Amino acid sequence: MKLELDQARKVFDQVAALDGVSLSVEPGEQVALIGPSGAGKTTLFRLLNLTLRPTSGRVRLDGADAASLTDAQQQEARQRIGTIYQQHNLVGRLRVVHNVLAGNLGRWPAWKSLASLLWPDTDEALRALHQVLIADKLHERTDALSGGQQQRVAIARVLVQDPEVILADEPVSSVDPTLAAGIVALLTDISARAGKTLLVNLHSVDLALQHFPRVVGVRGGRIAFDLPPAQVGGELLSALYAGAQAA
Amino acid sequence: MRRRWTYALLFLAALAFSLREAQVDPRLLLEKQALSNLGKLLVAPQLSRQFLALMLRPALETVQISVAGILIAMAIGWPLGLWATASLRFSGILHERRTAAGRWLGGFLPYALARGLLSVFRSVPEFVWAFVFVRAVGLGPFPGVLAIGVGYGGILGKVYSEILETVDPKPLEALHAAGAGRLAIAAYGVLPQAWPNLVSYTLYRWECAIRASAILGFVGAGGLGQQLELSMRMFQFDEVLTILGILFLLVAVVDSISGRVRARVAA
Numbered sequence: 228m229k230l231e232l233d234q235a236r237k238v239f240d241q242v243a244a245l246d247g248v249s250l251s252v253e254p255g256e257q258v259a260l261i262g263p264s265g266a267g268k269t270t271l272f273r274l275l276n277l278t279l280r281p282t283s284g285r286v287r288l289d290g291a292d293a294a295s296l297t298d299a300q301q302q303e304a305r306q307r308i309g310t311i312y313q314q315h316n317l318v319g320r321l322r323v324v325h326n327v328l329a330g331n332l333g334r335w336p337a338w339k340s341l342a343s344l345l346w347p348d349t350d351e352a353l354r355a356l357h358q359v360l361i362a363d364k365l366h367e368r369t370d371a372l373s374g375g376q377q378q379r380v381a382i383a384r385v386l387v388q389d390p391e392v393i394l395a396d397e398p399v400s401s402v403d404p405t406l407a408a409g410i411v412a413l414l415t416d417i418s419a420r421a422g423k424t425l426l427v428n429l430h431s432v433d434l435a436l437q438h439f440p441r442v443v444g445v446r447g448g449r450i451a452f453d454l455p456p457a458q459v460g461g462e463l464l465s466a467l468y469a470g471a472q473a474a
Numbered sequence: 475m476r477r478r479w480t481y482a483l484l485f486l487a488a489l490a491f492s493l494r495e496a497q498v499d500p501r502l503l504l505e506k507q508a509l510s511n512l513g514k515l516l517v518a519p520q521l522s523r524q525f526l527a528l529m530l531r532p533a534l535e536t537v538q539i540s541v542a543g544i545l546i547a548m549a550i551g552w553p554l555g556l557w558a559t560a561s562l563r564f565s566g567i568l569h570e571r572r573t574a575a576g577r578w579l580g581g582f583l584p585y586a587l588a589r590g591l592l593s594v595f596r597s598v599p600e601f602v603w604a605f606v607f608v609r610a611v612g613l614g615p616f617p618g619v620l621a622i623g624v625g626y627g628g629i630l631g632k633v634y635s636e637i638l639e640t641v642d643p644k645p646l647e648a649l650h651a652a653g654a655g656r657l658a659i660a661a662y663g664v665l666p667q668a669w670p671n672l673v674s675y676t677l678y679r680w681e682c683a684i685r686a687s688a689i690l691g692f693v694g695a696g697g698l699g700q701q702l703e704l705s706m707r708m709f710q711f712d713e714v715l716t717i718l719g720i721l722f723l724l725v726a727v728v729d730s731i732s733g734r735v736r737a738r739v740a741a
Contacts, residue, residue, distance in 0.1 A: 276651045280571045298576045306653030316648035320666040329662050333653020340658040381648075388652050 228289050228307055228391040228424065229254055230275055235284035237270050244270040246448035247284065254391070257418055257425045259435035262445035263468050268428040269313070271445065272394045275426070276308045277301050306333030309390035311414075313397035313428075315377045317384075319370030323361075326369050326380055327352040330387030355383035359413065374401035378410065386417070392424040393417070400430055407431065411438050432464060519719060520712035529701065533720050536697035539615050539690075540683035543622025547683075548676060550595070550627025555634030557588035562638065562660060567647045588631070595628025604690040618695030622683050633675055641667040673739045677732030684724050688717075 230252040237245040245267045252258055260268050273279040274286050277293060286293040288304055296304065309330070317326045324347045332340055349365060356362040359379035364372060369380060378401060385393055395414055399407035411427070411434050418425035429435045435442050436456040444451035444459070444467045451467050452459070492498075502508060556562060564572075564581030572581070600621045607617035646663040654662070665672075691699015698717055705713035 277571055278567065278647060278651050293571075298572055301571055302653050302655065304653075305651055308651070310648065310651045312644070312648055314644060316644040318645045318663055318666050320669065321662065325662065329649060329654070329658075330652060332649060332655070332658040332662065335658070337655065337657045340654075341661055344661060384652075 229287075230392065230424065230426075231285070231287035231290075232271070232274065232281075233285040233287065235271075235274055235281040235286060237267075237274060237279060238282040243282075243448050245274070245281070248445075248448070248450055250443065250450065250453070252424060252426065254424055255418075255422045256441065257415055257439050258427070258441045258443060259439035260426065260428045260443045260445055261430075261432055261435050261467070262451070263470075266445040267448040268445050269396055270448075272310065272396050272426070272428065275392075276310045276394055277305050302333065306388070307390050308392045308394065309385035309388045311378075311381050311385055311393065311395040311398050313400055315374075315381045315401075317369050317377055317380055319368070321369055323356070323364050323367050323369050323372070323380055324349055324352045327355050327383045327387055330355075330384040330389070333388065351387065352383070355386040356380075358386060358417075359383050375403075375406055378402060382410070382413070389421075390423070392426070395425070395427045397428050397430055399434070404431075408434060415439070515711050515714075517712045517715065519715040520710070521716065525713065525716065529698070529717065529720060532691075532696075532698045532701050533724065535615050536684060536687045536699070536721075537724060539618045539622065539687045539695075539697050540680060542619040543687070544626060544676070544680045544683050546619065546623025547626035547630050547679065550623065551592075551630030551632075551634055554588045554592055554627070554631040555638065556660060557584050558592055558631060558635040559638040560585060561643065561646075562656065562664065567643050568650050568656075568659065588635075592628045592631040592635075595624050596632060597628075598625065600625030600686055601689055601693065604695040605693045608694050613694040613696075615696030618687055618690040618697060618699075621690055621695060622686060625686075626679055626683060630676065630679060634672060637668045637671045637675065638664055670736070670740045674732070674736045677728075677735060681725055681728045681732065684728055685721065688721055 230250075232248050232250045235245055235248045236243060248267070248271060250271075260271070262268060270279065274281055277286070280294070293301065293304070318329075325344060328343055328347055328351065331343070335343070353362055353365060356365060356379075359382050361372075361376055361379050361383075364376060364380070369377060372380065378398060382398075393414065398414065399410050402410060411429075414425060414427065415438050417423065427435075427439070436459060440455060441453070442456050442459050443453045444463065446467050452463055454463075560566070561568065563569075563585040564577050569577055569581060603625050604617055604621035607620040611617050611620070641664050645667070646659055649659045649663045687695075687697045688699040688702055691697045691701070692703045694700065698721060702714065702717045705711075705717065
């Protein structure tokens with residue numbers, strides 16, 4: 228699926244979180260977004276995964292203006308875009324197996340969704356959990372897991388969803404640096420093997436420059452640069468983070 | 475700061491006005507006549523085996539009315555409560571991209587309808603509902619069941635919607651962004667989060683239903699209330715005390731059952 232933003236603006240309470248962003252991502256591309264917190268990266272993702280509507284400008288999926296889609300068509304398109312959230316956004320009181328299988332909810336008819344809460348297909352959930360190396364947590368309650376483990380559950384959910392595009396919003400902010408590199412490698416690996424588009428918001432500039440062929444700097448709701456990592460130098464980065472608190 | 479003083483003054487004025495208009499006068503309670511009248515109510519409860527045996531069926535009936543009533547109330551309150559939850563119908567993160575038609579016709583309209591219906595159900599006191607249903611289906615426990623079902627259905631629906639409204643929206647956003655429909659979002663995201671509160675409030679209402687069924691008996695809707703009314707009308711205060719004692723026991727039993735269920739659900 229090709230993703231495009233065309234002069235997208237998003238205003239919350241008279242403050243522009245995004246202020247005219249144009250960005251085009253081809254199917255299968257791997258892109259890292261970096262920039263200070265509050266730059267608008269999360270808002271950008273919420274436009275792309277059809278959670279928010281831009282105040283002005285366009286969101287295009289495979290060339291089709293999202294504004295022209297019906298509610299049902301939007302729901303169908305959402306199923307093809309998987310999102311991994313900074314705070315995992317899992318349902319803490321549900322067992323891991325149900326959070327993982329929730330990746331199917333866009334495909335399943337209502338009766339199947341309800342039936343799965345009683346008779347889950349544990350094999351399918353296990354296959355996904357194996358890939359993120361926490362298969363032993365299948366039956367645990369999700370809120371009993373550590374932050375890093377919950378992040379893996381969220382990734383397993385996206386594996387089950389099997390979307391064409393994966394958006395990962397600060398996926399490693401809750402894990403320690405050694406694990407962080409592993410999770411980013413896991414995501415790029417999944418994307419490369421299945422030809423899935425991957426967009427990742429990253430706190431860590433190093434990870435972005437090491438793992439991604441294309442790095443987009445976002446600052447103040449605008450795109451500051453959009454370059455291969457070799458061309459992202461110290462000056463660009465210090466301008467990008469100028470005035471921001473050291474993280 | 476200024477505003478806070480204004481509110482404080484308004485509150486005091488309302489308090490003074492209410493106390494006066496409601497003719498609140500604690501001294502009346504302490505007058506000799508009042509005390510001696512109260513004393514007449516303090517008699518030994520009627521504990522004859524015959525009377526207790528006579529109360530067995532009405533006591534059982536009271537429990538049966540409350541259980542059947544609360545089940546009907548849940549059947550009414552649950553779907554209407556879901557409909558009356560704004561965050562599931564039309565406002566907030568799940569609805570940012572919906573078309574205007576979907577948002578208003580499919581969202582706000584059912585919401586407003588459900589809210590209105592719930593208001594009607596609960597603004598009519600269950601005593602009046604019982605009165606209405608006794609006219610409709612005749613004397614006996616069934617009108618009591620219906621009265622609790624409708625009256626409490628209105629209350630449950632309203633409180634359910636408030637509980638559902640307060641769940642953390644972040645997991646709902648994730649399910650929605652993965653293409654989940656409204657029912658799936660409710661089942662996977664909303665219900666698990668709200669479950670302990672829903673269960674605990676429903677159990678509390680069950681306890682209230684036991685007490686309410688005592689009042690409903692006054693208009694002929696069965697249960698202990700009918701006996702209570704009879705004994706009160708005949709100034710048999712010893713019997714009244716016994717019936718109140720039985721009610722107290724019933725409520726205590728329900729309370730301990732619901733306490734156990736709550737403890738299991740909250741974990």
